[in-house]
Amino acid sequence: MSAPVTVYVPRDAAALAMGADAVARAIEQEAQRRGQPVTVVRNGSRGLLWLEPLVEVATPQGRVAYGPVQAEDVAALFDAGLLQGGAHALCHGPTEEIPYLKRQERLTFARVGITDPLSLQDYTDHGGLQGLRRALDMAPEQIVDEVTQSGLRGRGGAAFPTGIKWKTVLGSPASQKYIVCNADEGDSGTFADRMLMEGDPYVLIEGMAIAGVAVGATYGYIYVRSEYPHAIAALQEAIARARQAGWLGEDILGSGRRFDLEVRKGAGAYICGEETSLLESLEGKRGVVRAKPPLPAVQGLFGKPTVINNVISLASVPIILARGAAYYRDYGVGRSHGTLPFQLAGNLKQGGLVEKAFGLTLRELLFDFGGGSASGRPLRAVQVGGPLGAYLPESQWDIPLDYEAYAKVAAMIGHGGLVAFDDTVDMLRMARYAMEFCAIESCGKCTPCRIGSTRGVETLDKIAAGGPQREQQVHLLRDLCDTMLGGSLCALGGMAPYPVLSALDHFPEDFGISAARAAEPAA
Amino acid sequence: MRQREAKSDLSSSGGARGGDLALADAQSSASPSIAAAARIAARRKDEPGALLPILHDIQDELGCIPPETVPHVAAALNLSRAEVHGVITFYPHFRSAPAGRHTLEVCRAESCQALGAEGLAEHARRRLGCDFHATSGDGAFSLEPVYCLGLCAQSPAVMLDGQPHARITPERLDRLLDAALQNEKEAVQ
Numbered sequence: 001m002s003a004p005v006t007v008y009v010p011r012d013a014a015a016l017a018m019g020a021d022a023v024a025r026a027i028e029q030e031a032q033r034r035g036q037p038v039t040v041v042r043n044g045s046r047g048l049l050w051l052e053p054l055v056e057v058a059t060p061q062g063r064v065a066y067g068p069v070q071a072e073d074v075a076a077l078f079d080a081g082l083l084q085g086g087a088h089a090l091c092h093g094p095t096e097e098i099p100y101l102k103r104q105e106r107l108t109f110a111r112v113g114i115t116d117p118l119s120l121q122d123y124t125d126h127g128g129l130q131g132l133r134r135a136l137d138m139a140p141e142q143i144v145d146e147v148t149q150s151g152l153r154g155r156g157g158a159a160f161p162t163g164i165k166w167k168t169v170l171g172s173p174a175s176q177k178y179i180v181c182n183a184d185e186g187d188s189g190t191f192a193d194r195m196l197m198e199g200d201p202y203v204l205i206e207g208m209a210i211a212g213v214a215v216g217a218t219y220g221y222i223y224v225r226s227e228y229p230h231a232i233a234a235l236q237e238a239i240a241r242a243r244q245a246g247w248l249g250e251d252i253l254g255s256g257r258r259f260d261l262e263v264r265k266g267a268g269a270y271i272c273g274e275e276t277s278l279l280e281s282l283e284g285k286r287g288v289v290r291a292k293p294p295l296p297a298v299q300g301l302f303g304k305p306t307v308i309n310n311v312i313s314l315a316s317v318p319i320i321l322a323r324g325a326a327y328y329r330d331y332g333v334g335r336s337h338g339t340l341p342f343q344l345a346g347n348l349k350q351g352g353l354v355e356k357a358f359g360l361t362l363r364e365l366l367f368d369f370g371g372g373s374a375s376g377r378p379l380r381a382v383q384v385g386g387p388l389g390a391y392l393p394e395s396q397w398d399i400p401l402d403y404e405a406y407a408k409v410a411a412m413i414g415h416g417g418l419v420a421f422d423d424t425v426d427m428l429r430m431a432r433y434a435m436e437f438c439a440i441e442s443c444g445k446c447t448p449c450r451i452g453s454t455r456g457v458e459t460l461d462k463i464a465a466g467g468p469q470r471e472q473q474v475h476l477l478r479d480l481c482d483t484m485l486g487g488s489l490c491a492l493g494g495m496a497p498y499p500v501l502s503a504l505d506h507f508p509e510d511f512g513i514s515a516a517r518a519a520e521p522a523a
Numbered sequence: 524m525r526q527r528e529a530k531s532d533l534s535s536s537g538g539a540r541g542g543d544l545a546l547a548d549a550q551s552s553a554s555p556s557i558a559a560a561a562r563i564a565a566r567r568k569d570e571p572g573a574l575l576p577i578l579h580d581i582q583d584e585l586g587c588i589p590p591e592t593v594p595h596v597a598a599a600l601n602l603s604r605a606e607v608h609g610v611i612t613f614y615p616h617f618r619s620a621p622a623g624r625h626t627l628e629v630c631r632a633e634s635c636q637a638l639g640a641e642g643l644a645e646h647a648r649r650r651l652g653c654d655f656h657a658t659s660g661d662g663a664f665s666l667e668p669v670y671c672l673g674l675c676a677q678s679p680a681v682m683l684d685g686q687p688h689a690r691i692t693p694e695r696l697d698r699l700l701d702a703a704l705q706n707e708k709e710a711v712q
Contacts, residue, residue: 013672013673013674013687014673014674014676014677014687014689016686016687017674017677017680017687017688017689018677018689018690049676049677050676050677052677185671185673186670186671187671188632188633188634188635188670188671188675189632189633189634189671189675190671190673190675191673191674191675191676193673194673226579226616227669227671227672227673227682228673229685230687264572264575264576265575265576265579266614266616267575267578267579267614267615267616267617268614268615268616268617268669269613269614269615269616270670281575282572282575283571283572284572284573284574284575284600284610285574285606285610286609286610286613287613287614288613302571302572343675343676344676345634345637345675345676345678346633346634346637346638346675346678347637347638348676351675351676351677352676353676374638375638383633387632387633387670417675419633419634419637419675420637421637422637425637430633430636433633433636437632437670440670441670443613
């Protein structure tokens with residue numbers, strides 16, 4: 001009997017949603033039937049999501065990819081010599097050579113899709129824990145300085161320098177401090193947090209432990225949205241194993257330092273992705289936004305100094321500590337250092353995750369990676385940065401993806417999600433949806449958001465109805481957007497106007513007005 | 524008899540000990556839902572920020588958070604009933620009445636809209652004969668909107684009883700719903 005061949009079938013929700021469990025079962029059954037031993041490893045996803053379930057086979061020449069594989073394809077794949085990496089219509093050759101993957105710069109996602117997400121051995125074999133080990137030998141100020149020097153900025157969307165946030169917490173003396181991970185990834189078009197938590201949970205745990213050691217916090221919470229049951233399960237299992245291995249607990253890695261953490265489950269409220277609302281929710285209250293100041297770094301969870309960072313920010317810390325600030329800082333352009341996992345979604349042929357240094361363009365992502373529209377029709381608008389991000393017309397697709405360059409055109413990169421629409425999209429309808437979404441998800445604390453969003457829906461309905469009042473209503477809408485932009489307490493009300501105004505500015509024809517009329521400032 | 528007196532004395536003086544005794548009483552309540560909720564609350568009430576974890580546990584066990592359990596959760600955490608009610612109603616995930624036998628969540632966010640989610644939502648409404656936030660007449664399916672399942676590269680997506688399904692067409696949705704009903708029949712037989 002020959003040695004078992006390792007076959008990888010992802011356990012990522014994106015693969016499960018396309019039938020990966022049935023594929024894994026079919027492979028095991030087929031192998032047994034043929035007397036060809038296999039070891040099936042349930043890895044994370046490589047992020048080539050249009051190919052899911054993407055099955056990989058370990059061969060002496062490296063891993064060979066097949067996808068999208070359905071359970072009914074398995075027998076034919078075995079006939080074609082699946083276990084030797086044999087040729088088949090679904091075969092894409094060596095995984096690492098697939099251009100979509102080969103052209104990426106995977107730092108934060110270095111292990112995702114390669115390892116068994118829950119294997120401690122896999123994690124350390126692929127460079128895990130190097131960052132934490134180095135941090136444990138450093139003074140807290142040095143760790144914070146390293147993160148500051150790396151140029152890492154908040155990947156949740158606000159792009160605030162992570163090191164500065166940590167420095168504030170380090171400098172706030174308290175009997176207890178907390179590390180809170182914001183894993184309430186509610187933006188449509190984003191799934192990087194989910195993929196990372198399901199595909200490499202230990203890197204997040206390591207990042208949080210480093211943050212704890214750096215600022216003097218001994219406890220952490222990961223607040224995950226209830227819509228991500230697989231991520232919650234993966235994290236809980238990973239935390240239990242990490243604790244068992246002494247990576248967490250009273251004496252992390254034998255250093256005498258203490259850090260532990262737990263997962264808390266959200267309950268379907270989009271607003272809890274806003275940091276102060278998330279803290280309220282963790283405290284067991286309605287997720288109502290807090291006024292700032294005080295900053296969470298000074299008075300955060302349970303009134304204590306709290307580092308609150310997005311999943312990707314925290315998961316980028318281990319490689320910064322392991323390789324040094326300069327290594328990370330050298331990626332990117334301008335003040336946007338490092339890499340961002342871009343998420344290609346919506347009407348694209350090749351949706352998925354593309355981790356690249358800042359500075360590439362939307363056009364490269366849409367066409368070189370995304371392969372153009374899934375429908376075959378011309379692409380018309382791309383929403384970047386989630387439901388509160390602007391819609392970009394083709395004239396803006398060559399702007400380099402860089403926080404400052406995007407801010408200049410009243411757009412935002414946010415969490416790096418982009419949703420593409422073809423020419424059948426009705427931009428008035430998308431603008432209305434932005435207001436409607438804001439109305440549904442508003443926490444109700446401030447008036448511009450709570451009432452403004454509903455008035456926005458009504459105004460857009462009046463514009464849609466047409467008639468002589470239309471231009472007046474457009475003026476009214478701009479005025480309302482201005483109030484929301486300037487008067488809201490948080491980003492929900494404060495940024496919901498971005499998709500609305502960008503739709504109005506770049507696609508006035510969908511509002512039944514000429515470009516010249518649309519541009520007229522509100523009187 | 525002596526025990527009853529002691530209890531009334533403690534609870535009239537207020538404070539946590541009276542609440543603890545009341546909670547112990549509630550755990551042996553004749554109402555199974557009150558007993559379950561009291562047991563969960565007693566187990567978790569000392570965790571920091573315990574309300575959401577307690578509500579999740581209750582809903583996971585009972586399928587919803589029955590209104591009669593609210594006073595007991597409130598007492599365990601030294602909160603008012605209004606505060607607990609306020610939290611339950613703030614979060615869309617929590618429900619006060621049981622869902623249907625299956626829960627179908629249809630994503631209505633932008634990425635899914637870009638690939639026909641509105642048509643899919645309309646199809647789901649017609650097929651189930653109910654609107655969102657409601658349950659089909661036969662009690663089989665509750666229809667809920669969801670704003671993103673994180674499957675945006677494979678839109679449109681739905682979740683059926685916690686299992687994700689991507690690239691859903693009206694025909695595939697019908698097959699999923701039929702399969703759920705078929706499984707029920709087989710389970711009965």
